[in-house]
Amino acid sequence: MDFVQYFYNIIDFFKLPIWRYLIYGIVLILAVLWLSFVYWTYRDAKLRNTNAIFWALIVFILNFPGLFIYLILRPPEFIEDVLERDLEIKRMELYLSKDIKFCPTCRSEVKDDFVICPQCRKKLKKSCVQCEKPLNLDWKVCPYCKAEQ
Numbered sequence: 001m002d003f004v005q006y007f008y009n010i011i012d013f014f015k016l017p018i019w020r021y022l023i024y025g026i027v028l029i030l031a032v033l034w035l036s037f038v039y040w041t042y043r044d045a046k047l048r049n050t051n052a053i054f055w056a057l058i059v060f061i062l063n064f065p066g067l068f069i070y071l072i073l074r075p076p077e078f079i080e081d082v083l084e085r086d087l088e089i090k091r092m093e094l095y096l097s098k099d100i101k102f103c104p105t106c107r108s109e110v111k112d113d114f115v116i117c118p119q120c121r122k123k124l125k126k127s128c129v130q131c132e133k134p135l136n137l138d139w140k141v142c143p144y145c146k147a148e149q
Helices: 002-014 017-047 052-062 064-073 079-097
Strands: none
Touching: 017 052, 017 064, 052 064
């Protein structure tokens, strides 16, 4: 008899209104979380240039499994990253095609006829002793006037 009374006390405890409000709160939090997953999926799919409405509906209908499916199948890059990488590649191709010279010490741009770097004063070439044209440091003869260096 004592056990039966104890059992009814436990049931009465869980019939208190606080438990109903607690369950409502948990359901509300799960609903907000579910809708936030739908919104995040829509926004992320739009940034990755995929069908955003389709993926948002998948997550809305399938809930957490839909989100996992989207995370597995989504494109790996944002569209902005793809465009930025393509622009960087084009910029580097133009940069390399111009045949620009750089100082070996400070990496500033120097012209082909510079004898020293104007930034760090590194000696880039030597002047010919006769015609004073710029020569590479390892040349023994001036190709312009045939003077020995």
